[in-house]
Amino acid sequence: MDLLQQCFHGMSFDLFVIQTLNGIVTGMILALVASGLTLIFGIMDVVNFAHGELFMLGAYMGVLVLATTGSFWLALILATLIVGLIGAALQITTLRPLIGRDPLTTILATFGISLILQNYALWQFGPVARKIQEPYTGHFNLFYLEYPWYRLVIAGLSAAIIGGFWMFLKYGKYGIWIRATTQDRVMAQAMGIPVPWVHTAAFAIGAGMAAASGVLFGPLVGVNHIMGLDWVLKAFIVVVVGGMGNLGGSIAAAILISLLEAYASMLGCISPAQAVIVSFVVLVLTLLFRPTGLFVPTPK
Amino acid sequence: MSATAAATEIQNTPLIGVEDLHTFYGKSHILHGISLKVGAGEVVGLLGRNGVGKSTTLKTIMGLVRPSQGRVVYQGYPITSMAPHKLARMGIAYVPEDRRIFRLLTVMENLRTGLDRGNVTDARKRELLDKVFTYFPVLAERRDQAGGTLSGGEQQMLAIARAMMLEPKIILLDEPTEGLMPRMVSQISEIIGALHREGVAILLVEQNVPLTLAASQRVYIMEKGEVRHHALASELKVGDPVIQQYLGI
Ligand SMILES: Nc1ncnc2c1ncn2[C@@H]1O[C@H](COP(=O)(O)OP(=O)(O)OP(=O)(O)O)[C@@H](O)[C@H]1O
Ligand SMILES: [Mg+2]
Numbered sequence: 001m002d003l004l005q006q007c008f009h010g011m012s013f014d015l016f017v018i019q020t021l022n023g024i025v026t027g028m029i030l031a032l033v034a035s036g037l038t039l040i041f042g043i044m045d046v047v048n049f050a051h052g053e054l055f056m057l058g059a060y061m062g063v064l065v066l067a068t069t070g071s072f073w074l075a076l077i078l079a080t081l082i083v084g085l086i087g088a089a090l091q092i093t094t095l096r097p098l099i100g101r102d103p104l105t106t107i108l109a110t111f112g113i114s115l116i117l118q119n120y121a122l123w124q125f126g127p128v129a130r131k132i133q134e135p136y137t138g139h140f141n142l143f144y145l146e147y148p149w150y151r152l153v154i155a156g157l158s159a160a161i162i163g164g165f166w167m168f169l170k171y172g173k174y175g176i177w178i179r180a181t182t183q184d185r186v187m188a189q190a191m192g193i194p195v196p197w198v199h200t201a202a203f204a205i206g207a208g209m210a211a212a213s214g215v216l217f218g219p220l221v222g223v224n225h226i227m228g229l230d231w232v233l234k235a236f237i238v239v240v241v242g243g244m245g246n247l248g249g250s251i252a253a254a255i256l257i258s259l260l261e262a263y264a265s266m267l268g269c270i271s272p273a274q275a276v277i278v279s280f281v282v283l284v285l286t287l288l289f290r291p292t293g294l295f296v297p298t299p300k
Numbered sequence: 301m302s303a304t305a306a307a308t309e310i311q312n313t314p315l316i317g318v319e320d321l322h323t324f325y326g327k328s329h330i331l332h333g334i335s336l337k338v339g340a341g342e343v344v345g346l347l348g349r350n351g352v353g354k355s356t357t358l359k360t361i362m363g364l365v366r367p368s369q370g371r372v373v374y375q376g377y378p379i380t381s382m383a384p385h386k387l388a389r390m391g392i393a394y395v396p397e398d399r400r401i402f403r404l405l406t407v408m409e410n411l412r413t414g415l416d417r418g419n420v421t422d423a424r425k426r427e428l429l430d431k432v433f434t435y436f437p438v439l440a441e442r443r444d445q446a447g448g449t450l451s452g453g454e455q456q457m458l459a460i461a462r463a464m465m466l467e468p469k470i471i472l473l474d475e476p477t478e479g480l481m482p483r484m485v486s487q488i489s490e491i492i493g494a495l496h497r498e499g500v501a502i503l504l505v506e507q508n509v510p511l512t513l514a515a516s517q518r519v520y521i522m523e524k525g526e527v528r529h530h531a532l533a534s535e536l537k538v539g540d541p542v543i544q545q546y547l548g549i
Pocket of ligand 1: 354357
């Protein structure tokens with residue numbers, strides 16, 4: 001009883017609303033990171049261990065562009081494009097030659113890329129965290145809290161990017177190429193789809209989306225060379241829980257897990273640092289009871 | 301005209317020539333020096349029992365498996381082991397045995413995989429679609445339905461229609477009537493006739509001997525990864541000894 005009391009001490013409706021908002025904001029960023037990861041996995045069976053570093057690289061690009069141009073929006077766009085191009089170059093040089101080899105080789109390759117990028121960032125930018133100034137510093141009153149507008153902007157922009165990507169996949173010529181290649185690489189080739197380039201493009205899009213999330217999230221945490229680690233771990237959990245390669249599932253899982261974490265950190269008996277355990281609990285439960293993913297239709 | 305005469309005629313202008321093709325899967329030697337030719341606009345049957353390497357021959361032509369020896373020549377150019385997507389853009393279409401419909405794509409999107417090629421005008425796209433929808437009205441009805449929800453026969457039609465979107469000069473057609481109801485089978489043989497009249501060449505792999513003899517101008521009969529017999533379709537009958545010997549029917 002004491003424990004229960006301690007757990008629910010300080011709970012209130014206000015806090016619930018605030019945490020819901022926080023959960024959605026982190027959930028949208030996480031969904032943006034995870035979308036790229038699941039796209040890359042779905043289309044070329046590559047588990048991209050460098051995804052967190054592309055996120056980090058995006059944030060640093062944002063820092064640099066912001067420092068030179070002073071425009072956050074330009075930083076967001078340029079960082080996305082530049083990291084997208086870097087992603088394309090990485091795919092062509094390290095992953096394309098490995099097509100048809102043991103999947104372990106691609107894991108080692110992307111892991112290698114992640115170490116190189118991390119250490120390059122450390123060498124280039126040093127260990128001190130850089131700051132990205134948010135484009136909006138305004139707040140609005142939410143109960144007893146001054147809630148920053150910028151957080152809502154992040155959620156809205158992430159949703160817009162994901163929505164745009166979704167539309168592109170659904171209606172665009174190249175979106176159909178990506179979906180066809182994801183479903184049947186061999187038949188896609190036989191239909192004249194240049195599959196090697198579709199792989200490159202998918203990797204570039206995934207990298208660009210990671211970079212965009214890095215820039216958007218930068219103002220909340222500060223930018224350093226290991227900022228990708230937490231995110232990529234969580235994004236991996238989301239991708240597995242959502243069903244490997246399933247975009248809609250990943251988005252739903254990202255929001256679910258972030259909300260659960262936000263609610264768990266309300267509990268008096270759990271410190272916010274411990275709340276991250278929630279995502280692992282969801283992961284373990286998913287693997288135990290629904291290993292194909294929570295949000296995929298039950299196979300008939 | 302005898303088979304040799306026909307062969308000589310095609311030799312001068314073959315659309316596709318396969319020369320002494322050897323293909324392995326790992327260590328197992330599947331094709332032991334296949335040679336065959338298909339002339340422009342010609343329907344050629346490729347017969348043989350299960351497992352003799354008919355599908356492997358088509359896959360090797362399409363660049364989906366690499367031969368260890370031999371070559372494939374298309375319109376006079378060597379295309380051995382070229383990337384399949386380039387071959388598709390050059391006019392070689394492939395309809396695999398297991399159809400390989402994009403199950404989560406709608407019928408229309410399946411067709412668009414072959415239609416969205418850059419240099420095709422919107423008017424031409426509409427013409428091509430109208431054409432396949434006339435041949436296969438059921439596909440028009442189900443254009444917004446996921447490919448995976450179609451019946452086996454409908455999937456076969458979609459696989460052929462999808463190949464037609466490439467405006468191919470030749471279709472590599474692997475067992476199109478396998479597992480289909482008689483009504484569907486006659487529809488498939490009609491479409492083969494229609495494609496022939498349009499001037500599309502077809503390399504037709506089939507188990508259905510009467511259909512193959514009726515649809516083709518020439519046939520090759522394979523055994524154990526080799527071509528054992530070559531004849532004009534009109535010279536063969538279902539009960540012939542060669543057919544019995546190599547196909548066991
Ligand atoms: N991917 C593969 N790996 C190893 N062996 C294979 C593979 N595909 C086919 N084979 C073998 O190669 C041989 C030829 O196969 P192929 O599919 O070309 O025969 P087929 O003449 O098309 O037969 P069917 O009438 O059954 O379709 C068979 O013995 C088959 O078991
Ligand atoms: Mg076969």
